[in-house]
Amino acid sequence: MTVATKSPAIVHGHTVHLRQVSKHYGRTAALTDIDLHVEPGQFLVLLGPSGSGKSTLIRTLAGVEHLDRGRLHLGGTLMDDGRRRLPPERRDLAMVFQDYALWPHLTAAGNVDYALRRRKLTAAEAGRRRAEALDRVGLAHLAGRYPHELSGGEQQRVALARAVVGNPRLLLFDEPLSNLDADLRERLRVEIATLTRQSGATAVYITHDQSEAFALADVIGVLDKGKLVQLGPPEAIYHDPATPFVARFTGLSGELSGTVDSVDGDVVRARVGADLIRAKRRGAVGPGDTVRVLVRPAAHFAAEVDSAPEGTVEGSVVDVAYRGHGYDHVVACGGTTLGAVFATHARPRGSRVRLRIDIEGCMAFAG
Numbered sequence: 139m140t141v142a143t144k145s146p147a148i149v150h151g152h153t154v155h156l157r158q159v160s161k162h163y164g165r166t167a168a169l170t171d172i173d174l175h176v177e178p179g180q181f182l183v184l185l186g187p188s189g190s191g192k193s194t195l196i197r198t199l200a201g202v203e204h205l206d207r208g209r210l211h212l213g214g215t216l217m218d219d220g221r222r223r224l225p226p227e228r229r230d231l232a233m234v235f236q237d238y239a240l241w242p243h244l245t246a247a248g249n250v251d252y253a254l255r256r257r258k259l260t261a262a263e264a265g266r267r268r269a270e271a272l273d274r275v276g277l278a279h280l281a282g283r284y285p286h287e288l289s290g291g292e293q294q295r296v297a298l299a300r301a302v303v304g305n306p307r308l309l310l311f312d313e314p315l316s317n318l319d320a321d322l323r324e325r326l327r328v329e330i331a332t333l334t335r336q337s338g339a340t341a342v343y344i345t346h347d348q349s350e351a352f353a354l355a356d357v358i359g360v361l362d363k364g365k366l367v368q369l370g371p372p373e374a375i376y377h378d379p380a381t382p383f384v385a386r387f388t389g390l391s392g393e394l395s396g397t398v399d400s401v402d403g404d405v406v407r408a409r410v411g412a413d414l415i416r417a418k419r420r421g422a423v424g425p426g427d428t429v430r431v432l433v434r435p436a437a438h439f440a441a442e443v444d445s446a447p448e449g450t451v452e453g454s455v456v457d458v459a460y461r462g463h464g465y466d467h468v469v470a471c472g473g474t475t476l477g478a479v480f481a482t483h484a485r486p487r488g489s490r491v492r493l494r495i496d497i498e499g500c501m502a503f504a505g
């Protein structure tokens with residue numbers, strides 16, 4: 139799979155190319171037949187649930203895991219074909235870890251210097267680069283502190299400075315924000331995006347958090363049980379998920395069971411209880427077939443309650459949550475519930491309502 143998207147101004151990143159890559163641990167297939175192509179300077183986010191193979195894939199790129207089968211090229215150079223492989227230090231990459239992985243006996247400055255040890259720089263040049271890297275992550279004033287004297291967010295900034303100081307062609311991120319609280323996570327996410335794009339490196343970032351993936355990525359690769367099930371820009375993953383798994387993993391309000399009334403090109407009219415809604419057709423379905431209608435958070439309250447216009451379903455409010463800018467409702471309808479029904483005014487629990495479901499956020503899969 140390959141996707142073309144926007145690139146940063148100065149690109150010096152590796153092309154990342156995997157062809158039919160597989161990896162087993164004993165009898166567990168961690169990766170199966172992965173085909174993947176990332177252009178220089180692109181930011182790829184690998185998204186998938188626990189155990190889907192994200193870490194194995196990123197560790198394979200880093201060179202700390204080896205392929206069983208297939209070929210991995212970085213920057214056009216063969217790194218691993220299951221027999222021959224280049225060690226991590228010859229791949230021109232740097233990695234940022236969930237647990238920061240700083241040397242405890244080195245200061246922030248010492249940790250950053252460590253990444254330059256093989257670069258044969260003069261002391262003055264190394265010092266200049268270190269100061270610039272620490273400055274870029276806003277830590278110039280804490281250069282002399284040891285990791286245990288820094289907060290989690292500050293430690294991750296040191297790790298970030300250490301990763302970019304050598305100007306590598308590939309930056310690998312292994313869930314770097316998951317140990318931080320929500321507010322800091324958001325700030326550091328923006329810093330990672332900015333720093334990475336300024337550096338011109340190609341980036342591969344793993345997460346199981348879909349909102350983080352959508353916020354960061356030029357391209358998202360969705361992994362399910364060791365297989366790459368979809369690769370594309372965030373907008374395509376959201377609006378045109380290849381499978382129900384991708385749709386479920388990237389944010390649904392809920393799922394309705396229906397029966398196909400009619401099909402017109404890519405539009406399905408499905409009967410849900412006594413109501414008729416319209417959904418985008420996904421796969422081969424025809425009149426009379428049972429469908430699962432997967433609904434993005436695209437439902438809102440209709441003015442009508444007593445009439446039943448097409449595109450609406452009847453329901454009753456089971457929960458209301460205040461979100462600051464308005465209210466998220468959970469609504470029982472069609473024998474199930476739809477969550478994240480947003481309105482600026484709260485509807486009381488138990489009230490009878492009618493939801494209008496936007497076809498853009500509504501996908502009918504067979505089954």
Ligand SMILES: Nc1ncnc2c1ncn2[C@@H]1O[C@H](COP(=O)(O)OP(=O)(O)OP(=O)(O)O)[C@@H](O)[C@H]1O
Pocket residue numbers: 163164166167168186187188189190191192193194195346
């Ligand atoms: N060293 C290992 N030995 C045996 N099995 C392993 C090893 N590492 C990973 N696995 C298995 O390979 C599969 C993929 O694991 P991997 O760690 O790549 O998934 P992941 O998507 O990164 O999960 P998580 O989000 O929990 O880190 C899982 O079934 C896992 O149990």
